[in-house]
Amino acid sequence: MRPFDYRRADDIDGAVAMLALNPSAAFLGGGTNLVDHLRLGVTAPDLLVDVTRLGLDRIEPLADGGVRVGGTVRNSDLAADRLVRERYPVLAQALLSGASGQLRNLATTGGNLLQRTRCVYFQDVTTPCGKREPGSGCSALRGYQRYHAILGASSACIATHPSDMAVAMAALDAVVRVRGRDGERAVPLTDFHRLPGDEPQRDTVLQHGELITAVDLPPLPEGMRSRYRKVRDRASYAFALVSVAAVLDVRDGTVADVRIALGGVAHKPWRASVAERELRGAPATADSFRRAADAELAAAEPVEGNAFKVPLVRGTLVAVLRELSEETAR
Amino acid sequence: MTTTEQRLTPRAMGVPLDRLDGPAKVTGTARYAFEHPQTQPLYLHPVQATVAAGRITAIETGAAEAVPGVLAVLTHLNAPRLADTSDGELAILQSGGVAFRGQIIGGVVATSPETARHAASLVRTAYDEQPHDVVLRAGHEGLYAPDSVNGGYDTDQVQGDVEAALASADVTVDQTYTTPTLHNNPMEPHSTIAVWDDGQLTLYDSTQGVHMVRKSVAPLFGLDPEQVRVISPHVGGGFGSKGNAHAHVVLAAMAARQLPGRPVKLALTRQQMFFLAGYRTPTLQRVRLGADRDGRFSAISVEAISQTARIKEFTEQTAVAARMMYAAPNRRTTHRVTRLDVPVPSWMRAPGECPGMFAAEVAMDELAEACGLDPVELRVRNEPETDPETGHPFSSRNLVACLREGARRIGWERRDPTPGARRENGALVGLGVSASVYPVFRMPGSAARVRAEAGGRYTVSIGAADLGTGTWTALTQIAADALEVPVEHVDLRIGDTALPPATVAGGSSGITCWGSAIVHAARELRGQHGRSPAEGAEAVGETGDNPDTERYAMYAFGAQFAEVRVDADTGEVRAPRLVGVFAAGRIINPKTARSQLLGGMTMGLSMALYEQSHVDPSIGQVANHDFAEYHIATNADIGSLDVSWLDEDDPHVNAMGSKGIGEIGIVGTAAAVANAAYNATGVRIRDLPVTLDAFLS
Ligand SMILES: Cc1cc2nc3c(=O)[nH]c(=O)nc-3n(C[C@H](O)[C@H](O)[C@H](O)COP(=O)(O)OP(=O)(O)OC[C@H]3O[C@@H](n4cnc5c(N)ncnc54)[C@H](O)[C@@H]3O)c2cc1C
Numbered sequence A: 001m002r003p004f005d006y007r008r009a010d011d012i013d014g015a016v017a018m019l020a021l022n023p024s025a026a027f028l029g030g031g032t033n034l035v036d037h038l039r040l041g042v043t044a045p046d047l048l049v050d051v052t053r054l055g056l057d058r059i060e061p062l063a064d065g066g067v068r069v070g071g072t073v074r075n076s077d078l079a080a081d082r083l084v085r086e087r088y089p090v091l092a093q094a095l096l097s098g099a100s101g102q103l104r105n106l107a108t109t110g111g112n113l114l115q116r117t118r119c120v121y122f123q124d125v126t127t128p129c130g131k132r133e134p135g136s137g138c139s140a141l142r143g144y145q146r147y148h149a150i151l152g153a154s155s156a157c158i159a160t161h162p163s164d165m166a167v168a169m170a171a172l173d174a175v176v177r178v179r180g181r182d183g184e185r186a187v188p189l190t191d192f193h194r195l196p197g198d199e200p201q202r203d204t205v206l207q208h209g210e211l212i213t214a215v216d217l218p219p220l221p222e223g224m225r226s227r228y229r230k231v232r233d234r235a236s237y238a239f240a241l242v243s244v245a246a247v248l249d250v251r252d253g254t255v256a257d258v259r260i261a262l263g264g265v266a267h268k269p270w271r272a273s274v275a276e277r278e279l280r281g282a283p284a285t286a287d288s289f290r291r292a293a294d295a296e297l298a299a300a301e302p303v304e305g306n307a308f309k310v311p312l313v314r315g316t317l318v319a320v321l322r323e324l325s326e327e328t329a330r
Numbered sequence B: 001m002t003t004t005e006q007r008l009t010p011r012a013m014g015v016p017l018d019r020l021d022g023p024a025k026v027t028g029t030a031r032y033a034f035e036h037p038q039t040q041p042l043y044l045h046p047v048q049a050t051v052a053a054g055r056i057t058a059i060e061t062g063a064a065e066a067v068p069g070v071l072a073v074l075t076h077l078n079a080p081r082l083a084d085t086s087d088g089e090l091a092i093l094q095s096g097g098v099a100f101r102g103q104i105i106g107g108v109v110a111t112s113p114e115t116a117r118h119a120a121s122l123v124r125t126a127y128d129e130q131p132h133d134v135v136l137r138a139g140h141e142g143l144y145a146p147d148s149v150n151g152g153y154d155t156d157q158v159q160g161d162v163e164a165a166l167a168s169a170d171v172t173v174d175q176t177y178t179t180p181t182l183h184n185n186p187m188e189p190h191s192t193i194a195v196w197d198d199g200q201l202t203l204y205d206s207t208q209g210v211h212m213v214r215k216s217v218a219p220l221f222g223l224d225p226e227q228v229r230v231i232s233p234h235v236g237g238g239f240g241s242k243g244n245a246h247a248h249v250v251l252a253a254m255a256a257r258q259l260p261g262r263p264v265k266l267a268l269t270r271q272q273m274f275f276l277a278g279y280r281t282p283t284l285q286r287v288r289l290g291a292d293r294d295g296r297f298s299a300i301s302v303e304a305i306s307q308t309a310r311i312k313e314f315t316e317q318t319a320v321a322a323r324m325m326y327a328a329p330n331r332r333t334t335h336r337v338t339r340l341d342v343p344v345p346s347w348m349r350a351p352g353e354c355p356g357m358f359a360a361e362v363a364m365d366e367l368a369e370a371c372g373l374d375p376v377e378l379r380v381r382n383e384p385e386t387d388p389e390t391g392h393p394f395s396s397r398n399l400v401a402c403l404r405e406g407a408r409r410i411g412w413e414r415r416d417p418t419p420g421a422r423r424e425n426g427a428l429v430g431l432g433v434s435a436s437v438y439p440v441f442r443m444p445g446s447a448a449r450v451r452a453e454a455g456g457r458y459t460v461s462i463g464a465a466d467l468g469t470g471t472w473t474a475l476t477q478i479a480a481d482a483l484e485v486p487v488e489h490v491d492l493r494i495g496d497t498a499l500p501p502a503t504v505a506g507g508s509s510g511i512t513c514w515g516s517a518i519v520h521a522a523r524e525l526r527g528q529h530g531r532s533p534a535e536g537a538e539a540v541g542e543t544g545d546n547p548d549t550e551r552y553a554m555y556a557f558g559a560q561f562a563e564v565r566v567d568a569d570t571g572e573v574r575a576p577r578l579v580g581v582f583a584a585g586r587i588i589n590p591k592t593a594r595s596q597l598l599g600g601m602t603m604g605l606s607m608a609l610y611e612q613s614h615v616d617p618s619i620g621q622v623a624n625h626d627f628a629e630y631h632i633a634t635n636a637d638i639g640s641l642d643v644s645w646l647d648e649d650d651p652h653v654n655a656m657g658s659k660g661i662g663e664i665g666i667v668g669t670a671a672a673v674a675n676a677a678y679n680a681t682g683v684r685i686r687d688l689p690v691t692l693d694a695f696l697s
């Protein structure tokens, strides 16, 4: 671990200014990802700016019926929040399926969105990895691929984004609020993370020094039911092989509205818009669900070590839609 | 002719005494290796090779040396020459050769662990890299027959004509089974404090055998054993990986020698443990069984292959359990091993039996199906009268009773023999069974000293190890019964080479070897000094020979049952219910024994469903070398674990009547789970671990 300075910011502008002055500085949230990376040598900032005392730790109802989640709200607090549990069960379920109780007590909203891939090569500085060291190649292309992408990958990088929370937020049409030196901007969560293309080192559209101040959750229309299903090798404390966040409204046996996001399959939370289009207005039957899953998966390009994810996504998505439709049918 | 050893009357033995070391552990006062207080300690961080084969052509240490707080950087260019380089794993920094990725090629000593680690990352190395080969595969050109296999067993055993018997058998099974590379990963990482003072080396080491460490380390530095003291009162798990001194201990001793008088502390990181602490070799086993229509064996053949390192031979005794489990007139078991550019494999809980019984007991399940027989019944039918390997009678063998009791407990009668027939709440449900076995080892070399103290108390000393297993407690109970005093009157001392020598805590042999030495010392004391010895009276006893070892085959047996559920949508596999019934002689302490068996079965479940070190052939190393990626069963993965044992009276094994329970719990669990998964789904898994991919269509 390279020696570094630590500063605790007292206000948002101060935090943003400290990073603006120093291209090698980084924000520190709960530290559950960043500190690991310092130890492993994955990254070596010379200044950490602690952003957990900026007053961004509140969860507030919005006038339009939505909810604003502060950028440093702990994952545990968000999962336990009454508003969240009532209005967005998919988000509470996603949070609780992630990491462990201890980690969730520290992890923050902003840090969770910005956690980096768990690709084993990314985390091992003795192996080539273009995300960590641009231009060094991709060890995963010929290596261990169980947790890697089947959608939207490139020949430069096949990593996945590991967050569960972000998948639920993608299905909820969440909006990320960001503060930089030039003021505030709002980025839809589905546009926040990038596909790797030939710049795998860039996970998101965030610029250096931009601080995540909040995530806004728009209200869900009356009658929508939501659910998160995470599939993993062991029952707890494991990243998703595949996950499905779905929001569904069925009326008179027909899909009135649906939103689906997939985790564990791409460099970003994968909004399954092809499947959604296929489903809207279709009968809420196992057949439609399968057809929709297949339509989404038509673009899948698995590698040898993760080919199982194609049938796995299909099976999981169909199961989640089936369960939700049984729940919402009216 | 010598008669069977005189048996102890159990008074303290058999009582579920709380751990004597429990209060010290829960209050944090029990000292583990890294925690022994030192004045002005220094910290050592290893530098590891980043190629799997080749030679170092240049190693640049200037940047590391320039870091404030760095006292020394060791490399092959400046490290002390070792007096003995016969153990290739321990002979580090003697040349620029690299035999596996992750091998120790240097070390940085600094005033803080962070500084040492940072400076180690600044050491730059250039290599003449050679092509590497890290993948074990059938027909590997390097396979050879070693002189013997781990445990000193014969490499091959042949009896009768297996090929002819298979050709004429009514029913045959011919399949290949594989187990992956597995890493032991005890909770406490491998750690050492080395202090070199006045030609005397002291090591506070996390080890399964202080005398073993001394024996390995002393000759490397040209020291007499008396010049090396190893101290290890508490050990946070080992599972075999702390049975031998590994290279990091040598590195620590080298650093201490460079900096005399300064304590040098080294704790491996979790990631480093995947390269430097031993592991279970992958195995490939071709198993062929021949039987008549009633399921009676005519032939058993197991051909096992495994890997070892370039620099040291270790051959897993994968096929030995097949030599004694079931009788057949024609039998063949062979072991072949190949040298790869990989870290040095070593012991991991039940080496041999654990991977071997996975293959054999899944093959049994396949044979049962082929014969249309219940798997429990097939095992009962093939129960041998005497040990098929030696012809000796078993000192006791209660496998059938374990099978029957386990079947009752799991509700075996509800098992539908048709695979895939039972469905509950969206899951396919199945039951499976496997036998378990583990030998009773008795190794020479342990001695105990008993000393009478004031007030009717006794001090019992032996260099034994407690890995969290319960040694402190169980040995105290044995000593109490041997002296015929209450346990409160016994003070046990272990974990120090200043105490009488003890064999390694391995092969589930601790209680037999150390317990027998304590019994003999106690009897010696009573013989010489009577019931009321004067304060200071002492006697020493050794493990000694047990003549019955030559006349009887001695094994613990068990039966394991599993219920497996496979999610019909996602293929996720869980084993919510395990039942283990064991027959392992007298249980010295039911409380600590239960923990051992629970732990063994949990580790077996973990092996069945989760554990796998993924070897990446391109980079030449294990890719998933941390706990986020190397999956071990979590609490949420364990449902009901039903552990019990039969009251088994074995008059032959030793004075205590005990057999050893540290390893048998892991033997057979994986087979029971794989067999249950087959019963649930109709998908036969022959390659561990059993993961959801197999059940997706
Ligand atoms: C063993 C293990 C298992 C895990 N399992 C799971 C799992 O199953 N599912 C899952 O979803 N996650 C899992 N996690 C990941 C965990 O969710 C993340 O580590 C956590 O959410 C990161 O949040 P943090 O606040 O600790 O981030 P930090 O480590 O503090 O920061 C992460 C990154 O975000 C930046 N950052 C932090 N806050 C802000 C901000 N407000 N604005 C801008 N940038 C910011 C930092 O500079 C850094 O680059 C696991 C982690 C571990 C260690």
Ligand code: SF4
Pocket (backbone or CB within 6 Å): A117, A119, A120, A121, A122, A128, A129, A130, A131, A132, A137, A138, A139, A140, A141, A156, A157, A158, A159, A200
């Ligand atoms: S998949 Fe991406 S993160 Fe992994 S090694 Fe390749 S470039 Fe690096």
